[in-house]
Amino acid sequence: MILSIESSCDDSSIAVTKIATKELVFHKKISQDLEHSVYGGVVPELAARLHALALPKILEETKDYFGELKAVAVTNEPGLSVTLVEGISMAKALSISLNIPIIAINHLKGHIYSLFIEKQECFPMDILLVSGGHTQLLHVESFDKISLLANTMDDSFGESFDKVGKMLGLPYPAGSIIEQYAKKGDEKRFEFTIPLQRSKTLAFSYSGLKNQVRLCIAEQENLDEQTICDICASFQRVAVAHLIRQIKKAYKDISVKDFGVVGGASANLYLRSQLEEFCTSKKATLHVAKMEFCSDNAAMIGRCALEAYGRGQFSSIEEIQPRGSSKIVLSKNYNLLF
Numbered sequence: 268m269i270l271s272i273e274s275s276c277d278d279s280s281i282a283v284t285k286i287a288t289k290e291l292v293f294h295k296k297i298s299q300d301l302e303h304s305v306y307g308g309v310v311p312e313l314a315a316r317l318h319a320l321a322l323p324k325i326l327e328e329t330k331d332y333f334g335e336l337k338a339v340a341v342t343n344e345p346g347l348s349v350t351l352v353e354g355i356s357m358a359k360a361l362s363i364s365l366n367i368p369i370i371a372i373n374h375l376k377g378h379i380y381s382l383f384i385e386k387q388e389c390f391p392m393d394i395l396l397v398s399g400g401h402t403q404l405l406h407v408e409s410f411d412k413i414s415l416l417a418n419t420m421d422d423s424f425g426e427s428f429d430k431v432g433k434m435l436g437l438p439y440p441a442g443s444i445i446e447q448y449a450k451k452g453d454e455k456r457f458e459f460t461i462p463l464q465r466s467k468t469l470a471f472s473y474s475g476l477k478n479q480v481r482l483c484i485a486e487q488e489n490l491d492e493q494t495i496c497d498i499c500a501s502f503q504r505v506a507v508a509h510l511i512r513q514i515k516k517a518y519k520d521i522s523v524k525d526f527g528v529v530g531g532a533s534a535n536l537y538l539r540s541q542l543e544e545f546c547t548s549k550k551a552t553l554h555v556a557k558m559e560f561c562s563d564n565a566a567m568i569g570r571c572a573l574e575a576y577g578r579g580q581f582s583s584i585e586e587i588q589p590r591g592s593s594k595i596v597l598s599k600n601y602n603l604l605f
C-alpha cells in the first residue's frame with residue numbers, strides 16, 4: 268500500500284491506496300474553511316499551524332496499515348511553501364521510521380489523477396484544470412508528457428468566484444455558494460462582457476470580469492437577496508462562457524476524443540453542463556471526478572503515486588523541498604509541464 272499526504276493549501280488529507288488493485292482503503296480530509304472564512308481567504312501561517320494539528324490526528328487512524336506500506340507519497344509543489352512543508356516533514360519522518368521510499372507528487376498532476384481513482388487511467392486526454400490557484404488547458408499524452416495549451420494571465424477561475432463572493436459579503440470559499448445563489452438568479456440581468464473577446468490569444472483572464480462585478484456592486488442602491496442572486500448568475504454565466512469560448516478556439520480545427528475537467532471548481536454543475544454541450548458537439552466523452560475528489564484531497568495524490576511507484580520514480584529525502592510553483596519547460600513542440 269501507499270500512504271499519501273496532501274497539505275498544499277487549506278485541506279489536511281491522508282489516504283492509503285492498495286498498489287495491486289488501486290483500491291482506496293482509507294481516505295480522510297479535514298478542511299480549514301471555517302478558520303479562514305473570517306479573513307476572506309487563506310492565511311498561510313494559520314493554515315500551517317492547523318495542518319500541524321490535523322495531520323497527526325488523521326495519521327493516528329492509519330496505524331494499522333503501517334506494516335503493509337511500501338512507500339509514502341506527498342505533494343511537494345505547487346502550493347504554499349509553509350503548508351507544503353508540514354506534509355513533507357511528516358512524509359520524511361515516515362520514510363525514515365518505516366524504512367520506505369518517498370514519492371514527491373505534483374499537486375496539479377494529482378488533480379488529473381482524481382479522474383482515475385479506483386480506475387484505469389485513460390490517455391491521451393485533454394483536460395481543463397480549474398481550481399483556486401490554476402486555470403489551465405492541458406494535453407495529457409501520458410503520465411510523463413503533459414503539455415500546457417492555455418494558462419490564466421491573472422486570476423484563476425476559482426479565485427474569481429472567491430473574490431466576487433468576498434465583494435458580496437459571502438463566506439470563503441465562495442465557489443459553491445455562488446453556484447447555489449446563481450440557481451435562483453436571472454443570468455441576463457447584468458450584461459458583463461466576456462474577457463478577451465477580441466483577442467486571438469489562447470489564454471484565460473478573470474481580473475477584468477472581477478472588476479466589472481465590483482463596479483456593478485458599487486452601483487447598486489440596494490444589494491438585496493434577489494440582486495445578489497442575479498449578480499451571481501450573471502457572473503457565473505460569463506465566467507463559464509469565457510472558458511468555453513477559449514476551449515472552442517483551442518480545438519477549432521482539432522478533434523477531441525476524451526475531455527476531462529478537474530480541480531475544485533470542476534464541481535460546478537453549470538460548468539459541467541456547458542462542457543457536456545461542447546463535448547457533444549465534438550463527439551467527445553466528458554470525464555469528471557466524483558464530487559468528493561474535485562477539491563484538494565490525498566486520494567488523488569495516492570492514485571498518481573501508484574503510477575510513479577510503478578515507474579520507480581522515488582525521491583531522496585534531501586531532494587524533497589516545498590516548491591511554491593511548478594516548473595514549465597519550454598520545448599520545441601510543447602510547453603511541457605512538470
Ligand code: KG4
Pocket residue numbers: 276397398399400401424425426428429440441442443444446530531532533534535536561562563
Ligand atoms: O482544487 P481546490 O480545492 O484547491 C486548489 O488547488 O486551489 O479548488 C478550490 C477552489 C476555490 O476557489 C473554490 O471557490 C472553487 O474551487 N470551487 C468552486 C466550486 N466549488 C469549489 N468554484 C465554482 N463553483 C463551484 N461549485
Ligand code: ZN
Pocket residue numbers: 374378398399530531562563
Ligand atoms: Zn488543488
